Amino acid sequence: MRELMCSCCRSAAGPGAGGGAPASGGKVDGAILADLAAASRILADQGVVDAFGHVSLRHPSAPDRFFISRSMAPALVQPDDLIEFSLDGIACGGDPRPAFLERFIHAEVYRARPDVMSVVHSHSPTIVPFGLVAAPMRAMFHNAAFLAEGVPVFDIAEKFGATDMLVGDGEKGKELARVMGRAPVVLMRAHGCVVVGPNLKTAVFRAVYTEVSARIQHQATALGGPIAALGREEGLLADAVNLKAAERAWELWAKRVGQ
């Protein structure tokens, strides 16, 4: 998808350039990047992303840098496909490969949220409906406890009018991050959602269980009557367990994608 590389990126990171491009935040352990690439394939294998969507990781020692794959289908990502970016969405060291237009989602969430180390953006069909209607997404069970504090909805049209729906520059990324606030998940009207975590495995865990909880909520809604979702305090208590449970789920999911 070369054509989608925005002009600012192209000029900064084009082949032969690199002089004005941001420097790398420093070399990171190969195992960390292997996990990030696996996370991408896991999200595809678990049905959270399809041909689109992406997951990123903040540089472990340089908070103003993050890694994300070049523009490609998440099911195919390998460590070599990862590119390091600055929080302005510019590829470090002049990496010339095509970038995701929506890398500004990641960049601006990292800028606004020092607690966040990993970001997932997806369009899971079961999640999109909650960005289209008034019914709020709620936490249907303990594995989705992080939803109990509320899930805001970002409607790009509110500030930017009619657009192509993409968060394709820093200004839109900043507004998305503002609407997200301190939440772990923000819905995007007629588009998808963003899920964040304090580490990669938690972000993946939350992305998977946001999708599962959405499925449950569709069916619970159809049964009628009030839904006894997790309360806020239950959510806080249960989510503390999830932070550890993510490790167990990762073992299974990573094995399925050959990691």
Place this chain on the structure above:
Amino acid sequence: MRELMCSCCRSAAGPGAGGGAPASGGKVDGAILADLAAASRILADQGVVDAFGHVSLRHPSAPDRFFISRSMAPALVQPDDLIEFSLDGIACGGDPRPAFLERFIHAEVYRARPDVMSVVHSHSPTIVPFGLVAAPMRAMFHNAAFLAEGVPVFDIAEKFGATDMLVGDGEKGKELARVMGRAPVVLMRAHGCVVVGPNLKTAVFRAVYTEVSARIQHQATALGGPIAALGREEGLLADAVNLKAAERAWELWAKRVGQ
């Protein structure tokens, strides 16, 4: 399904005939036909078609010819299975193999729509409901932006009364194309839909995301209340991006079917 070959086709294209059959529009690159065969297998792999349904491609240099497989399950199509037809639905060069009865869908859409280079016909179970009820199909997210300009419904009974529901001759194909107008998708009551594109990959992309959007709309509807679908202007803007995104999706989907 030899028995379904209509008599006009049989007489024109039967073995030993070929004198009165239309001539080929000329040889085309093998890679183009390989992509068309792969498109057929992709649509099966992505759940858009099952044992039935078909995809065609207009001849790249002869606008009054198109390629479509012989009558067979789309998951099994290989380049050798493709047949070239005239816009009257007659096999070029007297190709004697059984043809899809509904090739007239393709023929008449190509005749009416010079902008269309590829046509998909399918009966995806999630799409059929929208041809049966009053609720209109709408664009649930940016990947389905092409739906934002409205999705007409062709009810074959309106003009032709009780039929076998198939668009099995040119007259029915013309009426379908008339109802479709300039839209990228037309629903067929109690049957399925037709999706078109300016090239093969876009037609496949639209066929897949028409199905995904339908799934989203079923769930959004069940949640109740108004649905904040894409507006017409948002649809136009977002679809411009999709025309490029189709390439990225194709890479993944083609890999899955061994292309």
Place this chain on the structure above:
Amino acid sequence: MRELMCSCCRSAAGPGAGGGAPASGGKVDGAILADLAAASRILADQGVVDAFGHVSLRHPSAPDRFFISRSMAPALVQPDDLIEFSLDGIACGGDPRPAFLERFIHAEVYRARPDVMSVVHSHSPTIVPFGLVAAPMRAMFHNAAFLAEGVPVFDIAEKFGATDMLVGDGEKGKELARVMGRAPVVLMRAHGCVVVGPNLKTAVFRAVYTEVSARIQHQATALGGPIAALGREEGLLADAVNLKAAERAWELWAKRVGQ
């Protein structure tokens, strides 16, 4: 499931018996039995049956005999697993292997319906709901046109009171066949359905598309408003095509199960 073999069968067909058992209707072509075994595996592969359910074929030259597998999961059936039965549900030649308790469904439908050559019994989860509620199952699209003439519901409790819900003897089978009448499909309350055809491939085709149509009807119902299902005349016209289309679907489905 040895324990489920009813006592009448056991005494007639036990090991060492065979004297009082009905004689075979005569040897049949191995290809025919291979197709019947494949049909069983196809129904599992297509999601119509799970660990339970069965398909049978009337003996091609002895109308009072039929073939069905021994009691086992349909996904595992091979030609050697087939047993020949009389219309009284007694194994021919004293075959001692455990039989399906519900072989009386098949036996009595063959007795009542000379037009029927093949019978499928299944509990597909998407079909069972239509046997539980007042909403009638209707023909949602041309591939399910055979449903347009109406789908009766057999409630075993109406005649037999509280039972184990199984059609485990000839009397219950006769009542089921009576409720079915001339229909191609009959629903069984809180149990499943029976689908019949004039040949094996058509019965399989109908079993698959009854399930698909049920899925479509669930979603069409949820969209609200009247459903413009196939009318009776449309159903008759479209079903004539299906009888031929079943052949094409079979090619794909058989290939998937190694036939």
Place this chain on the structure above:
Amino acid sequence: MRELMCSCCRSAAGPGAGGGAPASGGKVDGAILADLAAASRILADQGVVDAFGHVSLRHPSAPDRFFISRSMAPALVQPDDLIEFSLDGIACGGDPRPAFLERFIHAEVYRARPDVMSVVHSHSPTIVPFGLVAAPMRAMFHNAAFLAEGVPVFDIAEKFGATDMLVGDGEKGKELARVMGRAPVVLMRAHGCVVVGPNLKTAVFRAVYTEVSARIQHQATALGGPIAALGREEGLLADAVNLKAAERAWELWAKRVGQ
């Protein structure tokens, strides 16, 4: 998930300990443990459990002992992963491997229900909704006949207020068992369910068909009107058959997971 091992367990079963740990109930046949490990994989393969959930078996000759895997994803369990526990949830012989926090579900159900030989705990997305709303889960068809006697709902908040939703100690396990009473299934609000059986294969069968029945009930509910579910007497009669049918289903399911 080492961090989740409760402190009492850790002290009793830590490496080098074993003095104060409960003794084993005695050696059991390897085939029995192989079946238990297979049951775990079957539940994953059938979609009843995902990365979480567990199945246990009471020791065949020591009613106050049971086997369950170490804390891990159920799809990966092999016989070597099984640990023997006392009904106080303490590992026999000082087994130092991390244990499921929720082993107290199993322990307390075995204590309260001498008729129970096997317990399954899962969070199947189709089942969770029934623990969140007022609509009771009912028996939709004969294979789920065991549901006809009613499915109670355990809301952990009723007795314990805001918690992390987990049954992580004996007191909570006892309350769960109390609410369950004599039922074969109990729902857990905003969490999942517990399914029990008089033997392993029946518990697995019930866990699978509880999930299938839930799916049917969602769709039957959406069709509207009263649902003619199995009555209590029908349930008793039909469940007697299921106890035998479980064997046939097991053959298929075990084969799928290499057992």
